[in-house]
Amino acid sequence: MAGCCEDYFKGGETVIGGSAALRVDLLDEDAFAALHCDWADLLAKSNADPLFMSWPWLYSWWETWGESLGLELMLLGVYQADDQLVGIAPMYRHRIPLSVGMTVTRVHFLGNAWRVSPTVRTEYVGLVAKSELESDVALAVAAYLKTLTWDELVIPDSQEEAGGALGRALAEACRATPVVRSESMGVCIDTALPIEPWLASLGPNTRRKAFNRRCLFEKKLGGSLQYLENKGVSQTAFLDQLNRFHVKRWEKPCFDDKACQFHLKLLSRLSDKQHALMSRLVVNGQVVSVLYDIQAGARVYNLQSGYDENLNPKLSLGTLHLGYAIEQAFQDPGINQYDLLAGSGKNTFYKARFNGRQVSFPTVDLVRSPVLRTAYRFRSWLPGGLVSRINRVFRL
Structure with missing residues (x-):
């Protein structure tokens, strides 16, 4: 199964300062498989959804669709200095070659393959973080993601319109523009x-x-x-x-x-x-x-x-x-x-x-690429036929 690409991911960990000194580690599939107990303990101390953000749901999803869809695991564990797990960002990345000769790199949350392929639907998507450290975990993950190359980060069926604490942190750290791509009601x-x-x-x-x-x-x-x-x-x-x-x-x-x-x-x-x-x-x-x-x-x-x-x-x-x-x-x-x-x-x-x-379940797209930001900006001014053409070209 596809794992972490050496030419894409820069290093295995980073140390973040702030109100809490946190380390972000990039975890491989073996670590994912062995994480169920620590994940359950952290989930019980978090505000994350107890079903959709649980290890049984997300690991089963990855095991079912990860390899067949050619996805690359990007599971981030956030640790305190004493190696205590205080946060998880369950993500993967997917690269899409476009007809115009460029490649769009999208980071997704595990549980959905938005614009990739139909799978089961995962709702209340977000970080799993110790409740009192939720903001610090989001800042740590955003700082780590800032060091990587990506064009868009998709948070489908998120808990908040702006993509939650991570969305706000990414908007500031990476100058990523939040775009609500769709919204469902439950x-x-x-x-x-x-x-x-x-x-x-x-x-x-x-x-x-x-x-x-x-x-x-x-x-x-x-x-x-x-x-x-x-x-x-x-x-x-x-x-x-x-x-x-x-x-x-x-x-x-x-x-x-x-x-x-x-x-x-x-x-x-x-x-x-x-x-x-x-x-x-x-x-x-x-x-x-x-x-x-x-x-x-x-x-x-x-x-x-x-x-x-x-x-x-x-x-x-x-x-x-x-x-x-x-x-x-x-x-x-x-x-x-x-x-x-x-x-x-x-x-x-x-x-x-x-x-x-x-x-409300908004799907929030955090757009970092200047080219894609321009495409999104011009879409709202163009007639429907041209909008559909832009959507097809850029897989928006």
């Missing part, structure tokens, strides 16, 4: 409070579909909710069932072969603070809906769902299944959020109907 439901006020806040149609139709589903159809307990073969069968529902509805699977490989690796590596919540609705022994969630810390993430659209005209099985899962989150004192994540439905942004907190 919804996160606060389940730490009693469920009754939240239920009352729902529209009558949503409340009926998510909760009141249980009487029809359970009593008239004999339906039931089941959680998957077995691992291995059962998880593979679950993902296969999920794909079958998606093929029927969308004419394509939600997870291709590589994505299935990723999820099976992830499920086998979940830490003691993470566990899968794979549930299904069953009628007369027939699976009619599946819901793939993962709990990490005090949050449940709704990753995917699939269901039979034609079981009964009075039932919206996808909404009904979500109602069961959200109610379970309200009832569990160890869960304080049920996260519907980014993305819309087939026809509408159905997640907004669940009346949770709306979350």
Whole structure:
């Protein structure tokens, strides 16, 4: 698998002064594989997302797509003088030859291959840093990146519009211009409070579909909710069932072969603070809906769902299944959020109907190359046809 290029990366470490003396080391793939315990300890002391920025998620992503996409690992570990790990910048780089004879070098965060290839989606992207040293870690990483040659640094589905602390530090240290390339919306439901006020806040149609139709589903159809307990073969069968529902509805699977490989690796590596919540609705022994969630810390993430659209005209099985899962989150004192994540439905942004907190997921591009900065600046003044041509030429 592609690793670190001698002609690109300058040295293995650097020492940064400031409020905290920090050392930045460039870690290889063997170090990445062995980092799971230290990574988990650091993640627990950080403000980083406990699922998407975890070692099981990002290492499984790299193992699945790193080599096949020709990516070069750029995993930065940030250490104090006593060799204590206080920060991680999980990144890679990708060089793109353009038709105009130049090459664009993009640095990306692990978990997404924006404008490279479709993979699974990683959200809440950012640094993993000890919370009280977050700013110092960002400055240390920015100072290290300043010594390297790159044109753009992409932070997809970031936690903040400017790319967070690292984005702000890079904008100053490297004179990189932040450009918001896209923005998605998600919804996160606060389940730490009693469920009754939240239920009352729902529209009558949503409340009926998510909760009141249980009487029809359970009593008239004999339906039931089941959680998957077995691992291995059962998880593979679950993902296969999920794909079958998606093929029927969308004419394509939600997870291709590589994505299935990723999820099976992830499920086998979940830490003691993470566990899968794979549930299904069953009628007369027939699976009619599946819901793939993962709990990490005090949050449940709704990753995917699939269901039979034609079981009964009075039932919206996808909404009904979500109602069961959200109610379970309200009832569990160890869960304080049920996260519907980014993305819309087939026809509408159905997640907004669940009346949770709306979350913005901007993809921030920090542009360092003067040529690309000029291309971005002129795009806003040009007609659509020329903008499309510039986008194609520069792979913007």
